[in-house]
Amino acid sequence: MNKLATLTLSSILLGSLTFNTAFAFSDVESGQAEAISALYKQGVVSGVDSDHFVPKGKISYAQSVQLIVKGLDLNLELIDFVKQPLASDTFKNVPDDAWFANAFVIAQYNGVDIPKDVNPNATITREQFGHMLMQALEKKGNFPMINIKLEVKDEDQMTPEFQGTLLRMIHYKITSLDKDGKLNPKAELTRGEAATWVYNAAKVLAAHSEQPVIKENVTVSVEKVNDDVNKITLSRESKPSSGYEIAITGINFNEDGNAVISYTLTDPKPDSMNAMVITEPKAVTYVSSKYKAVAEPAAVNE
Numbered sequence: 001m002n003k004l005a006t007l008t009l010s011s012i013l014l015g016s017l018t019f020n021t022a023f024a025f026s027d028v029e030s031g032q033a034e035a036i037s038a039l040y041k042q043g044v045v046s047g048v049d050s051d052h053f054v055p056k057g058k059i060s061y062a063q064s065v066q067l068i069v070k071g072l073d074l075n076l077e078l079i080d081f082v083k084q085p086l087a088s089d090t091f092k093n094v095p096d097d098a099w100f101a102n103a104f105v106i107a108q109y110n111g112v113d114i115p116k117d118v119n120p121n122a123t124i125t126r127e128q129f130g131h132m133l134m135q136a137l138e139k140k141g142n143f144p145m146i147n148i149k150l151e152v153k154d155e156d157q158m159t160p161e162f163q164g165t166l167l168r169m170i171h172y173k174i175t176s177l178d179k180d181g182k183l184n185p186k187a188e189l190t191r192g193e194a195a196t197w198v199y200n201a202a203k204v205l206a207a208h209s210e211q212p213v214i215k216e217n218v219t220v221s222v223e224k225v226n227d228d229v230n231k232i233t234l235s236r237e238s239k240p241s242s243g244y245e246i247a248i249t250g251i252n253f254n255e256d257g258n259a260v261i262s263y264t265l266t267d268p269k270p271d272s273m274n275a276m277v278i279t280e281p282k283a284v285t286y287v288s289s290k291y292k293a294v295a296e297p298a299a300v301n302e
Helices: 002-006 009-014 030-041 061-071 101-109 126-141 160-171 191-209
Strands: 219-224 229-235 245-253 258-266 282-288 292-297
Touching: 030 191, 061 101, 061 126, 061 191, 126 160, 126 191, 219 292, 229 245, 229 258, 229 292, 245 282, 258 282
Parallel strands: 258 292
Antiparallel strands: 219 229, 229 282, 245 258
């Protein structure tokens, strides 16, 4: 642990992009080898040296955010900013020149709820990491919010606002309970566990992305905000429950003057619990009044 403590945070897990020609961490057990090997080859994780990954070592909040961002390929490509966002705009303890600053910005704009006063150097618990990972996964894949009923022996130890995401994480088999049926939410997460969870989440995302695109009539309405900006609302047809959604995934501004708004549609899964009420799912964005808004379904892999 002395050696681990002397390394910079970036080189411990994610900062270095210098890799071995072959995966040969001698301290990784078989249960985590597939995940760590795959992420290593993708350039998502690295070892503390050429032979050791230290899978039982603790992982910091900064390393966790970077791992989730890289492992799920989160980015800001589909977001149009008036000014470049900075980490210091939101997080008082994240310097803009820190190696992990950009990851915090990307995570925030991809639906990950990170405390504004977070200490990036602090270790992270299993429930904190799991909650962030599931928020990123469900936002990226436009997953429906489903209610899960599972028997978890220490569910009462979970932070209440994390319970839903943690139960869904178990449901999607991103992690599993221990032999006593417990998640141990307050325990500190290890590097090996973090890599395995992200690897499993990426597999869930890939499988979900292969589902066929739902085709349906979507209407576009335009409301003037001011001379420069219009509010654009995409609306689905009326639905019988609250489980139907529409989400905007990106906007392309074309030379022909069209702002092509990509969207995805999500229907409730058979085992989900939703309010039985007539709804009209909507999604809102804002575009320059110089462009004509046009909506089209997003590509399956978008």
